[in-house]
Amino acid sequence: MSEQEKGGGHITAGMDEREKVEQTADRLRDELLLTLEELDRRRERAMDVRYQVRHALDKNRDVLMKAGGVALGMLVLSMGYSWWKSRHREELLWKHRREALRRAWDHPDRLASHAEERPIGIELGRKLVLIFASTLASALAKSAVKTLVPPSPEPQAPEGKKRLGLRINHSPAHA
DSSP: OOTTTTTOOSSSTTOOHHHHHHHHHHHHHHHHHHHHHHHHHHHHHHHOHHHHHHHHHHHTHHHHHHHHHHHHHHHHHHHHHHHHHHHTHHHHHHHHHHHHHHHHHHOTTOOSOOSOOOOHHHHHHHHHHHHHHHHHHHHHHHHHHHHHSOOOSSOOOOGGGOOOSOOOOOOOOOO
16 A cells, blocks of 8 residues: 555655644644634624724715715705795785685685585594594503502402592501
8 A cells, every 4th residue: 555545645744643633733723713813803893883884884885875865955955945935924824815715605614624524424433443542542551550550558448348538548657
């Protein structure tokens, strides 16, 4: 059998088994240290807020620029609209008054509203939904209060013997 058939190569041809094992251990130790250093570097980057923000800004710069442009455009438009509205406030007020007079003339029975009257079924359904929603909300609030507020230590009176009036605590004062 030749040297290469035994498992040795031309690099380790002159070494005995101990030296081969030591060299392999050194190589594995160096690779492990490099891996640990890389993991440490990645951990530091993951915990570094400045790096994360910089990285996110670099990665999403075009999206952020577009969003900033849209926000700036909306700000300019809203400022322009408020300026225009303040300049034409008197004109708008007279326009609203004319519309109100026209509505009052067309429908004198509905002076306060410019909406068409809804059918009775829709109004009844809307009111029932509001009643149900308010009942559900009050029940949820009561159960939340019961879970958040601890029960009182006083034993409650039986159903038939409830006392009316003020309840005064006659416990002794503590110094």
